[in-house]
Amino acid sequence: MKHNRCSEKFIALLVVMTVLLIPSRLFAEEPSYSTSLGFEFTTGKYGTGIKTDAIFMPFTVAVYPTERLDFSLQIPYVYQSSSAVVAGEFRGMQPQSMGMGSQSVLAAMGSMGSGTGGPGPRTTASAANVDKSQNGLGDITFRAGYIVVPEGDYLPGIRPNFFVKFPTADKNKFLGTGAFDGGLAVELFKWFGYWLTIGELGYAVQGKSSVLAVKNYLYYNAGVGYQIGERLRPMLMLKGSTPPVEGASAQLEARLRVKYQITEHTGIDGYVSKGINTSSPDYGTGLAFCLDF
Template sequence: MTRLKTFRIMFVVLMQALCLLTPGGVRAEGPLVSTGVGFEFASGSYGLGTKTDSIYVPFTLAVYPSERLGFLLEIPYVYQSSSAVNTGILLGPGGGQMTGMRKEAAAMPGAGGTMSGTGSGSGGGTSSGSTVSKKSRQGVGDLTLKGGYVLVPEGEFVPRVRPYLFVKFPTADREQMLGTGEFDEGFAVEFSKQYGNWYSFAEGGYTFQGTSAVLPLKDYFSFNAGTGYQLGERFLPMMLIKAAGAPIEGASDLLELRLKLKMLVGAKSGIDGYIAKGITRSSPDYGVGLAIYHDF
C-alpha cells in the first residue's frame, strides 16, 4: 500500500472516529459555518534572476460539527507572471495562503471561530528549478482539505492544543506550472493562548510531498508563530514569523516576517490585512494580503 493511500485511510478513519466520539448537539458559541475570500500578492526573484509576481485568491469554507471538531476546504485561483516560481509550493503545512491569514482569528471571539486556526500557514512560492518562461499563467490552484480536533481547550494556564491533518489535491494545471501535479499530505499541531490583551500562537508541522518527474520535491518541516496585543474590542495588530524547510532540491529554506492587523466588522465578520518581507533566497521579496470572512 502506498504512502498516499495509507494517509488517506488514516485521515478518513480519524475524522469519522472524531465525529462519532463527539457528543451530538454539543456546540460552543462559535459558528456552524464560516466562509472567507482573500487576495494576496507576492513578488520576488527567488534566486533565479527573474522577477515573478504572483496573485493568490482563495475561497474558504469551514464547517464545525462540534465545538472541538472542524473541517476546512480551500479552493484558490492563482496567477503568476512567469514560470520562474511554482505557485503550488507554499510556505507552511497544507499549502494555501488564505489559511495562514486566518490562523490567529481565535484571538477575537465572534470572528473566524475555532477553525480559523486551521490554516496551513502560507506565503509565496519557491524556485521550481525549471526553465523560466516570461509567459503569464493563471487558473484554479490546488484544493486543500483540512480536519482538526481541539485535544486540550484553553485554560487559565494551559494553551489550546489542536492537531490537524490535511490533504492537498492536485487540481491545478501542472502544464501551466500552477501546481506540482502531485498529492501532498501532512499534519501539524497548533498551540494558542490569550493572556489578558496579549495573544500568542505557535504551530509546527510536516508535509509529505508527492513524487514528481518534473520537480525534485522534498518533504519538509514548517513552523509559524506570532504574538499580538488587542486594542479595544476590534483591533489586533500582530508580528508573525513563518518558516519552512526547502520544499525543492536546490532551494533555500523559507523565512518570512509579517506585520498583520485583524479587525472585527460587526459581530460575525472580520478583515485581515498584512505586509510581508522575505528573508531567504527562496522567499518572496515582499508581499501584501487582505482577507474578508463571515460566520454563520
C-alpha cells in the first residue's frame, strides 16, 4: 500500500508541476493539432517459455499550443494471443506529429519513452487460462513536453517531458497492470546538416499491481537519422530500459524507422525492430498514418 500511495503522489505531482510551471502566455499563439492511427505487431517469449503475439492499435490526439509546447492523449486497442504477458506493455511507436518543419523535433518523431516498460516473467494467469487470447481497450496515456532550450548553432535542443498512464485496460484479461504509472524524461536533439541525432533518458514509476511484480525503471533511447529531400527521413534507433519487472532482464531492441511526408498535412511513420535482450520482443513492426491541422 505504501508503494502504491507513493506512486499516486508522484503522478499527482507531475500534473501539478505542469500546471504551475507553464506560463499562461505560452497559449497566446494559435494552437495546431494532429491525429494519428497506428498498427503495431510484436512477437516473442520474453523469458516466459510461452510465445505471445500482440497487436497494439493506438489512436493519438496531440495539441501544440506553440512550437515548443505539446500535449497528447493516446487511446489504444490491444490484442494478445496469450495471457503470459501484459500486452499493453508492448506499446512503443506512439507517433504524434509528422511536422518536419516544427521546432518540436522529438514530438514530431513520436515519444519513445514509456513503451520500454515490458512484461518480463509470467503474469498470475492460471495454467488453464494462460493460452487464451484476449483483446480490448488498453491503458490510456497522457503526455506533455516543453522545449526549454531551443536548438542552437552549437547546443542541442532540450525538451523535458512527462507521461501519466491511466489503468483503463482490463487487468483481469491481463491487458494492463491495473495501476497508474508515471514518468519524467529529458530529450536532446541536434541537426548536423542533413543528419539528425536524438536521445532520451527517463525514469518511470509503476503503481503496485496484482498482475505482475512490477518495479520502477530507467528507460532510454538514442538514434540518428538522415533527411532525404523534404519528405523522407530514415532513422536507426536503439531503445531499452532497466528491468521493469522483478526477475526480468534489462530490455534492448534496435529499430529501423522511416518517416515520409506525403503532403504538408499528412504523413506515414513505420518501423521494423529486432529484440536484443530476452525481455524484449523477438521481432516487431509498426505503421501509422498521421494528419496535422
